[in-house]
Amino acid sequence: MLTGTLYALAAGLLWGLVFVAPLLLPDYPAALQSVGRYLAFGLIALPLAWIDRANLRRLSRADWKEALKLAAIGNLLYYVCLASAIQRAGAPLPTMIIGTLPVVIAISANLRDHRRDGRLPWRKLAPSLLLIALGIACVNRVELEALRAQPDADASRYLQGALLAIVAVACWTWYPLRNADWLRAHPDRRPRTWATAQGVATLPLALAGYTLLWGGMAVAGSDFAMPMGPRPWFFVGLMACIGLFASWIGTLCWNAASQRLPTALAGQLIVFETLAALAYAFILRGRAPEPLTMLGIALLIAGVLWAVRIRPEASVAEGHAA
Secondary structure (H helix, E strand, O other): OOOHHHHHHHHHHHHHHHHHHHHOOOOOOHHHHHHHHHHHHHHHHHHHHHHHHHOOOOOOOOHEEEEEHHHEEEHHHOOOHHHHHHHHHHHHHHHHHOOOHHHHHHHHHHHHHHHHEEEHOOOHHHHHHHHHHHHHHHHHHHHHHHHHHHOOHHHHHHHHHHHHHHHHHHHHHHHHHHHHHHHHHOOOOHHHHHHHHHHHHHHHHHHHHHHHHHHHHHHHOOOOOOOOOOOHHHHHHHHHHHHHHHHHHHHHHHHHHHOOOOOHHHHHHOOOHHHHHHHHHHHHHOOOOHHHHHHHHHHHHHHHHHHHHOOOEHHHHOOOOO
16 A cells, blocks of 8 residues: 555656646647657657567557557547646646546546445545545635636636546546556556556557648648747657656556555545646746645645545445346
């Protein structure tokens, strides 16, 4: 439990970096940031795949199809929606919506996977979920008040950002559940190998997306300086950093956590991503959080600490037909 929680913490700290890129590249299309990030992830995965080729050969065609699905929905589609949401609504609104993931995943997993993982009793889980929900509400209230204070706020863009963030939540509710299915069904496989497989599966999708985006912008007569935009070296360096740290190492840490923890509990630990994203956002802003934000962060941490103390109970076996 402790090792799995530490791996989830590391994944959250690394995944929080993905909220920074759209703020640092506001003039870059979200789709370009997504395909750029995962093109970097795929290229980084190639030499790692060569080193780990013996284990990758053990993967079946069905395994590679699953890696491709996870890459398409949990990587590319998720990040297109998230980056688009941040560019339209700023960081606070998408962060608040993504912050509901611990609650959404925990409830989904407890309903879906109790036969495999054991059921986390609702009476014991409820205080943890309540603390997390209250913490998110506190943080979000401060951020929403800041948004309302902006005289040039565009309600339609905020609404678009909110809807895109909801789609991102749907993608990332599906991803950890399906990813945990594969990892729990293959306890003999290394999390590193599965992270590399997802990187390799992402590469052709990212290449195709990059090509289509470049061609589409050319046909539309866009004046954006493809293939790498007006700040090519900054773009390439940032995509490489996020591809390595957030995509490969972050996925590796999450896979290690998913093999060790019940899915319902692992889902709650995604709260570390929310905390990291908020911390990085305030560092970029150059100011300390408001007192209500600090209270929200404390409640989030308390909810997670409560959750890791819960042990799953075996599900009651269903009766057999005569």
